[in-house]
Amino acid sequence: MTLIEQLKESMKDAMRAKDKVRLGTIRLALSAVKQLEVDGQKTLGDDEVLAVLTxxxxxRKDSVTQYIEGGRQDLADIEIAEIAVIETFLPAAMAQEEVEALIAKAVADTGAQGMQDMGKVMAVVKPQVQGRADMGLVSQVVKAKLTA
Structure with a gap:
C-alpha cells in the first residue's frame, strides 16, 4: 500500500471515529501532496510524499517553538498534536549510531577530504535518511566528520 493510500484510508478511519484533529491533519497532508502534484503535473511517489510529510x-516544530516563546501554549499544543499524527506515517527514526555509520561510509565511498566535499557526502546520505533523521543534525555530523 502506498503512502497516499495509507493517508486516504486513515482519513476514512478518522471520519468514522469522528477524530477531528487527526482528520484535519490528514486532510492538510493530502492537500499539500495534491498541490505538488498539480504544480508539477505528475503523480508523486512515496519518496516525494515522505518529503512533504517531513x-x-x-x-510545525518551528511553529511550536515560536508559540511557546510568544506565550501561546494553546496553539503550541495544537501543533504538537498535528506532529504526532503526521509522524505516524513517517518511518521509524534512525538511531544516532546508525546515522553516524552511514555518514562514515558515505565519506569513505566518496573519498571526501574536507568541507568542499560536503555536497557529495550529503547527496549520498540524504536519500538514505530522508524522513528518518533530522537533516539539520545529519548536516552537523557531516561537518564534524569532514573537519576532524
Missing part, C-alpha cells in the same frame, strides 16, 4: 513536521 517538511510539514519541520514547519
Amino acid at each position: 517538511k510539514m513536521v519541520k514547519q
